Amino acid sequence: MEVKRQKTRNPWAWVPSLYFAEGMPYVVVMTVSVIMYKRMGISNADIALYTSWLYLPWVIKPLWSPVVDLVKTKRWWIVSMQVLLGAAFAGVAFTIPLPGFFQYTLAFLWLLAFSSATHDIAADGFYMIGLDEHKQAFFVGIRSTFYRLAILTGQGLIVILAGYLESSTGLASASVSVKAINRVENQAMTGFQNFHIIPEAGPLHLVAGMEELEISTNVVLPAQADSILHFVKEWNTKHRFYPQEIPQTVTNSETGTEVSWWSENVSGPLGQILQKHFGPTVPVKKLEQTVGNVGVVYFHLSEKPKETPVAVNLSWKSGDKSIQLLEGSRFVFDKFNWNQPALAVIQLDPKLKKASGAVFEATSGNITFAWVTVFFILSGLLVGLFLFHRFVLPRPAGDRPAVTQDGRSPFSEFFRTFALFFKKEHIGVSIAFLLLFRFGEAQLVKLAAPFLLDAREAGGLGLTTGEVGLVYGTIGMIALTVGGILGGWVASRQGLKYWLWWMILAVNLPNGVYVFLAYALPDSFITICIAVAIEQFGYSFGFTAYMLYMIYISEGEHKTAHFAITTGFMALGMMLPGMFSGWLQELIGYQHFFIWVVVSAIPILVVAFFVKIKPEFGKKLKE
Template identity: 55%
Template sequence: MFGKRPSFRNPWAWVPTLYYAQGIPYVVVMLVSVIMYKRMGISNADIAFYTSLLYLPWAIKPLWSPFVDIFKTKRLWIVIMQFIVGLGLAGVAFTIPLPNFLQYTLAFFLLLAFSSATHDIAADGFYMLGLSEHDQAFFVGIRSTFYRLSMITGQGLLIILAGYFETHSGLPPAVIDVTVNPEVKTEQVFLPDSISNFSAEGELKVVANSSSVTLNTKKRSKSEVDSIVHLVQIKNIQNGFYNTKDGQPKLPILKINPADYSKLVGNISIISFALSSQPEAGQDYVVNFDRDGGDKSIAILEGTRFLFNKANWNKPALVVIQVDPKLKTETSAVFKAISGNIPWAWSMTFLILVGLFILFFIYHYFILPYPVKDGPAVKDASVSVGREFIRTFALFFKKKEILLIITFLLIYRFGEAQLVKLASPFLLDPREVGGLGLTTGEVGFVYGTVGIIALTLGGLTGGFLAARDGLKKWIWWMFAAINIPHILYIYLAFAQPENFVIINLCVAGEQFGYGFGFTAYMLYMIYVSEGEFKTSHYAICTGFMALSMMIPGIFAGMIQEALGYPNFFIWILLTMIPGFFITRMLKIDPEFGKKKIEAK
């Protein structure tokens, strides 16, 4: 009874978990690592440089995809890669507290990146082997949904979890409520020399000069704000708050352009805090200042990480907060000065991820089916592996109408690739320069909530219809859905509506169209990958998919600056014309994606 290996299992039992597991390592390496390194005191330059290099395995994964086809089964590759991902996460967790944590954790993140990219190759191949064409079409929206959920987990839940550990592992924090009210009187910004509301007795904790701050929406000149920020930087450096293992950083030089005297930016205020009593000799406390909730239109302009010790415990650490200049209504946010055990907090977060991937490994080891076609592409030991490796690429580029296929892969999202780079700047830019003048918090809601919901619904709808009627029937309509809703951005650019509901509806319409239309792109990659090396060929297709977003995006900003927002969105709409003819030229089996009724 236990010896028989099922060649089929209900896809609901493994497709959602497989693609949820696929997304977690990516978001950990590319996004969570950035926040972790920032909390650990690594400079922005080093963070940007090293984490950008970590993307390399995903960029070049088509180069080693034939090995996944040639050796063993996709099922085995999946469970082994999930086990290795677990080992990589454990490596990060155990090396975070070490003195040379940057080198060690980067090595394990690189292991995570390569194993995750290999997992992507195997999972996508297994998806094609373990499902019928109909189920592949139906579940394409499901798999995208759970992949997006993994992104939300990484960007949201994991960061919240690490923040919880930070808050509950060190000194009691200082909580500051910040309120913005257009009606309050403008106050002079001053730099405090001391913290007035603490005594050097009792429990060691972080204390703020005030538990609440109120400021109005009146704008200030950029020159004034830059000068105040410069003074804050000097004070914090002189007091030793910005010290690193390399010592005290150099004092910054203030540079003000003549135009900055007339340029207006958001109002600012200074928050100060210190320790309540003197720490023991040799004991350092790192205090991180961050938002704990509320409107993102109130942001930190200067001061996020401070080093306290016996020499500076009672000196005021200074933070500059700034109001979004487009904010016109009353709002609030809560900030915290937290002195948690940062290495311990992030180690615990990664150990929880280790436990999660142990569960994934065990679950998929027992639950994943054993598709009949899942086997090594090279079964004859006498066949040269090198020759088969080369043949894998040769067969892809020998496919019938390969130039048409590649052109379609590169041009299908040509307009969307440009829009995605400028959509948020358009929403944020002032109305005077053609934007909609939304605040950061409003843009976060539009894209982070409304947009995600619409995108997911579009993907699910596309998968259902393609599974019911086949890809051929819907591919042109899906191409139209991913391009024609750009008209909504043309309307927004010309009308510049102030009604927030209308803006949300327009963005939701465009995102629904993108989710719906992207279904055809995913299914077409599956369709053209059919054959002897479908796993490798699908990976090659994803390489062209990455290029299709990268190349147009490079030039999008320059085109927008030359044309302005209204004409830029018209340009984006017009770029669908070549794709219209390319899509009409595609030859697709009318039955691909439909449910086939087997004769009994």
């Protein structure tokens, strides 16, 4: 007896997990891979070059979105890509221990990126097919929330797990307490140059050269901090504490020195062109002549390592994040330098004026084992999501390959898909809406954090790094999540047409809180938090209209491919305004810049007059 296929299922059973599965590979490719390569000793230039290219599949995914629409079902693509993602994660894990791990892991990360971008296309298409307009409107906030949850899991829990494995699979950790104090005296440089290390009894372990370092909160001249930083770099390089990075280098024909291929052929020439044609014509007056004070801590081994070198990672563990590690995040001890101190520079935020403290911990471990374990766990997670979705995803009647509907050839249908999008009614207005909806927000997002961090003399609020992390990472995230869920709920009750204008205003009017902050420069941290929460809530609430409008104009034949095209316009609408926002702010200052951001709402308000939306779209209809 044939089991009847379930065509419908409660969306709560699959929407959250589907969009969690969509976000996890993205954050691993774009963020976690960078951290892994840094831990594995790859040079910064090569990390930036090769991991930046991994973003390409998401940029060009509209080019192959018709294939997903024309071949097989969206459900087939989702479960197939999840299997492929699980295999790609496993491939990364298997190749990390190999001698040529950089090239091999990059190949599997490319597979991850392509599979993830394809999964995005299929998941978005399935969302539109599997839900009616009312449920699409209701769950648009839920899907965004679980996508963000995946991003937070990747940037937080996954990295924390890797760090825990790195520190728990090696020698016992060693820590030093750093105190910011309100007095003139400073322990910037301790007398370690003549320090004589004697082997200690017992098993090999890390030793902190001091239990506590005190740094005065008084600011110093940049030359003072630079001299200490330069000394520490030279010391660690001379004693071979810095790991041998693996750059793809070439020899500079003029200087004879080895530089990265990226620096030689791309960043160097481009930087010279930009400096020549767009550099400042008059000296820029520096508003801050001082920097945060610095101090030096050091570590060594208790005895000579017996076989392999010991890689040590130094990082902030707890306390005030306004006290940060400036230099010396990773050392390598071997049989030649084990009895020399490895140095690290700690710097205070120049805006920190009160007594405070932080703990920095040096850990060692099997870095390769840690990242192999993490990627095997990720592989198991994606395989588990595949098995879950294999049985839980519904089989809606509309989920059919478009090419089988009337027998057209895949080749002609591929180009026809793009043509149909640009033949949609009022497509010019739709594209203008996609490009201009976030015109103000795209500029604000680039300068909001710098404004919070900049000194008051420069027109900013002078917050510390730790305070900005609290504002955006905790309070802002809560407001963002609540706004997204509420936006989806209200849109599902009265439809997109009813809420369109309100949501456009919700995205743009709260930007005015930055005008208030720029002119008032309030000292109250609570006031600043409330202002940022208002802006984040308004953005997330109003962004619901943007997502629903993308779904609306994608309706009809080839909705999956057409939604992917709208995401391309969304990315363009964020990229172009962001490119000139910093330049504009430097010309007119924060106060006038934030006024301009609010004024930037005018174009979308004009376009909104011409937007045509069916009154019933997104609304729950009475039976």
